[in-house]
Amino acid sequence: MKKILKLLFFLLVIFSCKEKTIDLGNSISFDIEENLSYGENSAQKLDFYFPKNKDSIKGIFVIVHGGGWKAGDKSNLTYFTLSMMEKFPDYAFANINYRLANNSSFILPNQTDDIDKALDFLIKKTVKEKINPHFILLGYSAGAHLSMLYSYNTLFANKQRTKIKAVVNIVGPADLLHPDFKQYSDYTFVEKNMIDLSKPTPTDITNRDIANPVYWINKNSPPTISFYGSNDQVIPLSQKKILDSALNKNKVRNQSYEFSGGHLDWSNEKNSPFLIDKISEFLKHIK
Template sequence: MNKFIGILLLILILSGCEEKTVHLGRDISFDKEENVTYGDHSQQKLDLYIPKNKDSVEGIFVMIHGGGWRAGDKSNLTFFTLSLMEKLPDYAFANINYRLADSNSFVLPNQTDDIDRVLGFLAKKFGPKKKFILLGNSAGAHLSMLYGYNSLFDLKYHNKIKAVVNIVGPADLLHHDFANYSDYAFLEKHMIDMKTPTPTDLTNRDVPNPVYWINEKSPPTISFYGNNDQVVPFSQKSILDSALNKNGIYNQSFEFPGGHLDWDNEKNKPFVINKIQEFLKQIK
């Protein structure tokens, strides 16, 4: 019995000594804070990675996972976040969860409000002068663009966005090429809370579409789309490119071989990360 208790205590001690530093190679390490609370809801959590032994950070990546607005988890982007951290060791990274939509709740304004709340939490921690890079995939990319371009919902940190990184995100949900999306019927009913007040010259169909909000003050944007994506059609790339170019927004967009999830495979991930790194150098 004593031996059993000793083993149990050892397990408890070891579990309490979880490594709080992420080492990514020579002279690259980050302090890690997991499941940090930024709101009262159980889904309002984030993982935070802060460059170790640095007086300040270049900027802050906010990683926004996909999952069709009603599924997914920040853990889906953990390994991609770590890969980015290795390439961009001067940035802090916040990998976030947000309130998911369901039969009794809506995508908007909950999810853009959660991004705003995260940015407020980070601005308090790092200082009000820090700029943010919003990076999302799929539904998370849609939210990244919508927050970066749309000032409708009284978003307090809207003007702190340095850049948007859009990975396979739908830029125009009203375009006919998106009508075959598997959860389109759910989105029609649960994209926006109809009780949310909007200006009289808008309809609730306009509000969720990033391309509608692009203007000459929108943040620089880099995009990636798969040439065989069966979820978000490749044609969304040209729709977004056209709107950004029309408004004179610095942007880059790239095609990768494969489908909706293939941006993160062994072949495409280094390409995506290298392009993000180069893009950030251009907008300093």
């Protein structure tokens, strides 16, 4: 109940304030711009939060929602974004939507292209600001998969990849080909709509490997912090071990944690502060 009341308070402040400014207390306030278009498609929208009264900004958190690649909305992560803003007052935040897949459209490369377009938009938008042009991709579930894939995959023409400072992976599938992920309730949709298998790629890489974050991990992959639920019935905990192994093998700085509960429990009142504190600690060691 306390979390719900706090969320309602935050939303009331956002939607009632004519100047689109939110005051989070402790001298922390952000200017807000909602539903900015970063592309021509109606789904290509983002909410942008920029700290007020800051001489310099350390970077931009880019929040990528989940929803099985075919559902979800940036509004699902508004509360968590606001909670992050309290902890990271020296960062800007962009909470993004992206084109959703359906039976007539594919997940890739549309959704990673949208991340790239959003980052490009943010760089152009903040070019005159005193801001470090580095990004931290923070994704949940399918959004975590996309965040990892965008950051690791060198086949996609993602021009802003080199500006990724770190990846925050919250219950994201890291290996879609592993037998444990094939128990996913909507696996058939993912298998058919992840990437167009009828179109050949200009490499010797199989199309099925293209969508797999672990396949692309190398010594130059960005530092990654991950969180998985102890009783997650959507993304099995075993995905944590698979990802840890690939990152460690390639000597990529990484940490991973197990929280108590299922797929949605990372954001509850007990686990959310834990995640945010661990993210803060992790980033202190990233140059």
